[in-house]
Amino acid sequence: xxxxxxxxxxxxxxxxxxxxxxxxxxxxxxxxxxxxxxxxxxxxxxxxxxxxxxxxxxxxxxxxxxxxxxxxxxxxxxxxxxxxxxxxxxxxxxxxxxxxxxxxxxxxxxxxxxxxxxxxxxxxxxxxxxxxxxxxxxxxxxxxxxxxxxxxxxxxxxxxxxxxxxxxxxxxxxxxxxxxxxxxxxxxxxxxxxxxxxxxxxxxxxxxxxxxxxxxxxxxxxxxxxxxxxxxxxxxxxxxxxxxxxxxxxxxxxxxxxxxxxxxxxxxxxxxxxxxxxxxxxxxxxxxxxxxxxxxxxxxxxxxxxxxxxxxxxxxxxxxxxxxxxxxxxxxxxxxxxxxxx
Amino acid sequence: xxxxxxxxxxxxxxxxxxxxxxxxxxxxxxxxxxxxxxxxxxxxxxxxxxxxxxxxxxxxxxxxxxxxxxxxxxxxxxxxxxxxxxxxxxxxxxxxxxxxxxxxxxxxxxxxxxxxxxxxxxxxxxxxxxxxxxxxxxxxxxxxxxxxxxxxxxxxxxxxxxxxxxxxxxxxxxxxxxxxxxxxxxxxxxxxxxxxxxxxxxxxxxxxxxxxxxxxxxxxxxxxxxxxxxxxxxxxxxxxxxxxxxxxxxxxxxxxxxxxxxxxxxxxxxxxxxxxxxxxxxxxxxxxxxxxxxxxxxxxxxxxxxxxxxxxxxxxxxxxxxxxxxxxxxxxxxxxxxxxxx
DNA sequence: GTGAAAGCGCTAACAC
DNA sequence: GTGTTAGCGCTTTCAC
Numbered sequence: 001x002x003x004x005x006x007x008x009x010x011x012x013x014x015x016x017x018x019x020x021x022x023x024x025x026x027x028x029x030x031x032x033x034x035x036x037x038x039x040x041x042x043x044x045x046x047x048x049x050x051x052x053x054x055x056x057x058x059x060x061x062x063x064x065x066x067x068x069x070x071x072x073x074x075x076x077x078x079x080x081x082x083x084x085x086x087x088x089x090x091x092x093x094x095x096x097x098x099x100x101x102x103x104x105x106x107x108x109x110x111x112x113x114x115x116x117x118x119x120x121x122x123x124x125x126x127x128x129x130x131x132x133x134x135x136x137x138x139x140x141x142x143x144x145x146x147x148x149x150x151x152x153x154x155x156x157x158x159x160x161x162x163x164x165x166x167x168x169x170x171x172x173x174x175x176x177x178x179x180x181x182x183x184x185x186x187x188x189x190x191x192x193x194x195x196x197x198x199x200x201x202x203x204x205x206x207x208x209x210x211x212x213x214x215x216x217x218x219x220x221x222x223x224x225x226x227x228x229x230x231x232x233x234x235x236x237x238x239x240x241x242x243x244x245x246x247x248x249x250x251x252x253x254x255x256x257x258x259x260x261x262x263x264x265x266x267x268x269x270x271x272x273x274x275x276x277x278x279x280x281x282x283x284x285x286x287x288x289x290x291x292x293x294x295x296x297x298x299x300x301x302x303x304x305x306x307x308x309x310x311x312x313x314x315x316x317x318x319x320x321x322x323x324x325x326x327x328x329x330x331x332x333x334x335x336x337x338x339x340x341x342x
Numbered sequence: 343x344x345x346x347x348x349x350x351x352x353x354x355x356x357x358x359x360x361x362x363x364x365x366x367x368x369x370x371x372x373x374x375x376x377x378x379x380x381x382x383x384x385x386x387x388x389x390x391x392x393x394x395x396x397x398x399x400x401x402x403x404x405x406x407x408x409x410x411x412x413x414x415x416x417x418x419x420x421x422x423x424x425x426x427x428x429x430x431x432x433x434x435x436x437x438x439x440x441x442x443x444x445x446x447x448x449x450x451x452x453x454x455x456x457x458x459x460x461x462x463x464x465x466x467x468x469x470x471x472x473x474x475x476x477x478x479x480x481x482x483x484x485x486x487x488x489x490x491x492x493x494x495x496x497x498x499x500x501x502x503x504x505x506x507x508x509x510x511x512x513x514x515x516x517x518x519x520x521x522x523x524x525x526x527x528x529x530x531x532x533x534x535x536x537x538x539x540x541x542x543x544x545x546x547x548x549x550x551x552x553x554x555x556x557x558x559x560x561x562x563x564x565x566x567x568x569x570x571x572x573x574x575x576x577x578x579x580x581x582x583x584x585x586x587x588x589x590x591x592x593x594x595x596x597x598x599x600x601x602x603x604x605x606x607x608x609x610x611x612x613x614x615x616x617x618x619x620x621x622x623x624x625x626x627x628x629x630x631x632x633x634x635x636x637x638x639x640x641x642x643x644x645x646x647x648x649x650x651x652x653x654x655x656x657x658x659x660x661x662x663x664x665x666x667x668x669x670x671x672x673x674x675x676x677x678x679x680x681x682x683x684x
Numbered sequence: 685g686t687g688a689a690a691g692c693g694c695t696a697a698c699a700c
Numbered sequence: 701g702t703g704t705t706a707g708c709g710c711t712t713t714c715a716c
Contacts, residue, residue: 080433
């Protein structure tokens with residue numbers, strides 16, 4: 001069918017090994033005479049020879065390809081839907097992978113479903129898994145994983161320090177948000193999160209919220225915690241009853257967006273009646289009305305760092321520390337204002 | 343090293359052929375007794391057998407993977423940089439590919455560099471190439487392409503109707519823009535494009551601009567065409583001299599953004615002094631100040647349609663028509679206003 | 685129903 | 701410097 005290494009060998013009057021060496025083995029030990037090498041190259045060009053990557057991958061037991069998994073409850077992350085969370089993370093991952101010569105593959109049924117296949121079937125040299133739920137099922141899957149794997153967003157302790165992990169400094173980021181609001185004179189601040197089983201990071205952020213409030217001498221109790229259902233269920237009731245807080249920090253950008261979108265429907269003005277702080281600060285924050293003040297999560301840097309770690313593991317280098325923590329930033333936009341200014 | 347099909351065969355006391363059939367051959371002709379099949383499945387579970395995808399790909403000469411190429415002058419498209427052009431297109435491509443069970447791979451050195459490798463080295467079952475330049479080099483590369491390929495954004499005629507292609511209705515889209523401005527009372531309208539060698543689509547849009555202007559009885563000459571250098575070189579001079587047009591249609595969203603960002607620096611108000619219309623209308627349009635009125639290019643639909651076509655070609659089905667044209671929309675935002683309203 | 689044999693295209697190991 | 705041999709794990713063909 002297509003031209004193989006043996007066809008070239010025949011054409012050049014050498015063995016296939018020589019062809020392989022000349023054409024693909026850039027290694028120093030290419031002990032082939034220049035004359036022969038030329039002949040081989042000419043034959044290859046003449047016949048239009050092209051390396052069969054599948055064959056090589058098979059032979060070499062490596063694919064130079066990295067897979068991306070996620071652990072959330074949706075079928076496929078979208079690059080361009082509201083929050084650019086996934087877009088930014090992928091930019092970092094792709095950038096890192098390309099820098100090391102790896103390709104990045106997204107597979108159906110591997111994003112959110114049966115990641116165990118990707119972990120063991122030889123299709124990837126390594127995996128990045130972000131937002132892995134801390135469940136028994138996932139722990140079992142990770143135990144069986146036969147390729148190098150790096151976690152994003154999971155504290156190392158959650159999987160027994162078994163895998164390197166990259167995470168933003170959630171506590172420090174929430175600290176920036178609390179400090180910002182307190183500086184603006186807010187005392188009655190809520191932390192809003194979604195779902196009956198909040199994510200790993202939601203809980204980290206919640207704990208940080210409580211601690212930073214206390215540290216700044218602001219009273220904090222269960223009343224400062226706004227536990228909403230999925231799809232911000234309960235938010236309309238909260239807003240309709242006039243918010244009992246003057247400011248709210250949301251667990252992620254999309255939730256903050258719900259506040260901004262629904263508040264006007266209930267006559268609640270942002271930021272006059274309620275200051276809103278988000279988490280992530282992707283380009284989406286600039287699209288909202290008013291523009292969203294938010295903790296900046298360095299998603300591109302997280303993706304980059306994860307790949308750097310992963311490539312080290314793939315290449316058998318020792319990695320330390322196992323947990324890389326990247327600090328957050330804070331972007332002040334228009335959804336927050338001083339408490340007394342009206 | 344890892345558990346192979348032969349290990350399972352030995353454990354179950356059958357040949358590897360049977361194992362293959364039981365485990366992977368969902369085809370109707372699985373002539374294996376239930377008892378044997380059970381034994382095989384148990385052995386597989388016991389040993390923790392996992393299919394080696396590389397081996398199968400190699401054997402089957404197919405990878406269930408689709409590659410994405412582009413023909414522009416940048417090294418790597420970004421998911422989250424300003425215009426969400428690439429993000430939207432990829433959403434459509436990934437969605438389509440997943441629907442058909444294909445994975446999507448992005449390779450270093452294949453986005454913008456040496457796509458010929460991807461075309462012939464067996465790593466992809468098919469390719470999507472968007473924004474392919476209409477050059478002799480690219481035509482030669484396409485001639486040698488040994489896998490199914492679908493173009494996005496290239497008129498079928500540009501590559502001799504050799505490949506199926508998906509494109510938005512540029513002429514109709516520009517028509518919407520011209521009509522909108524004329525309806526607002528504008529007569530002195532410019533079309534702005536970038537670079538010494540404008541892209542295929544830039545020229546299509548330019549031609550459509552001239553035709554629609556004429557059709558609506560608005561005089562149009564070379565003076566209505568604003569030919570800028572790369573990076574909108576020359577735009578500052580244009581703005582500094584006070585725009586000689588009352589409205590401008592730009593060839594793409596990023597160029598419109600340059601108008602919006604630079605106009606204030608020269609005391610030009612948008613839309614009061616200059617109405618600006620963009621092309622693409624991704625989420626970026628909502629981020630700009632003022633929000634950008636723009637022709638909507640259905641990028642997600644384009645990506646989807648391209649994959650549907652590609653999968654047909656891969657599976658050997660006849661495809662007709664070879665050129666799919668998807669109509670544009672028009673999103674009116676805040677960067678345009680009537681000519682007389684001030 | 686089941687198995688033996690062959691081979692996809694490539695490269696590592698070793699012999700000469 | 702160059703060639704021979706062997707085999708990666710899988711599936712297809714064909715014989716039984």
